[in-house]
Amino acid sequence: MQLFIAFKNYSSWSLRPWIALKAKGIAFEETVLEYSELDNFGAQHEIPPKVPVLMDQGLVIWDSLAILEYLAEQFPEQAFWPKEKALRALARSASAEMHSSFMGLRSQCSMNCRKERRVPMTVEIENDLKRLAEIWQEFGQAQNKPTGAFLCGEFSNVDAMYAPVMWRVRNYGLTVSPAFDHWAKAMYELPAMQEWLAAAKAEETKWVLPQYED
Ligand SMILES: N[C@@H](CCC(=O)N[C@@H](CS)C(=O)NCC(=O)O)C(=O)O
Missing domain, CATH: 3.40.30.10 (Glutaredoxin)
Known part of the structure; x- marks a missing residue:
């Protein structure tokens, strides 16, 4: 593969x-x-x-x-999608929503793992942050969830789809909700995410896109 x-x-x-x-x-x-x-x-x-x-x-x-x-x-x-049908439907819906929406966050807070930046708050960013809080609340209320800090308990595709949002919220100093923070901590601490961050930092000597590196 x-x-x-x-x-x-x-x-x-x-x-x-x-x-x-x-x-x-x-x-x-x-x-x-x-x-x-x-x-x-x-x-x-x-x-x-x-x-x-x-x-x-x-x-x-x-x-x-x-x-x-x-x-x-x-x-x-490997349960890339959760086993339980209702939870799987929710995970698929939220994943599709990330794929098609969140244009405010995606365009105004582009992902940069190794740099903290600040941008002026806009209505688009604010609306996206509110929507994230709603999504996290909905997953929080979902029934028949395995235990774990990820959206469906165990790590699944919906966490993968939202993984870049962890970097955006963290590195642009944004606030979503305590439930989001709990998830974001688990996402940040994943050994795989730390491996990604180390590689992103190591790229700095070769690849810097000046428009994203004030
Ligand atoms: N909808 C696509 C988006 C892929 C995409 O835009 N990838 C960026 C890199 S993050 C890219 O290849 N950009 C190059 C370009 O648009 O020319 C997906 O979900 O994979």
Whole structure:
């Protein structure tokens, strides 16, 4: 299994399948592509010039959510989605919402794992933070959840989809809710996340995008 990603410090979409694979202990090879390589890479595989992309058994799977669905199918024993039907439906809905929404946070607080920054508060950011608090409340009230600090108790795809939000809230000094903070601490402390952070810091000598590094 080979996962193609971009710079760890900035590539929030890359983080999602990467952390899911690591959290579930699945071995894979990773290739970090420079942004300048993406056009050729996409053309070569007849896919959009974006990462993450997973290659497995001759298949090319692009787009973070499609990769997470593929992993759930390939490793049913790993519970990439929670086993309980209602919880799984909630996890899938919240994951799709992250994929299609949160434009305020995504565009105004771009992920930068190694730098703390501040931006002016806007209505868009405020609305996204409120929505995060609602989502965390909904997962908090969900029934039949295994124990654990993640949204569905144990780590699942929905945590992977929201993983970059941990960095945004933390490094832009934002506030969501105590339930979110509890989750964010567990996410930050995951050995896999610490591995990602160390790699993001190590990239600084090679790859710095000045627009994100005031
Ligand atoms: N919807 C896609 C988004 C992928 C995406 O935008 N990836 C960024 C890196 S984080 C990228 O490849 N950007 C290069 C470009 O847009 O040219 C997904 O979920 O995987």
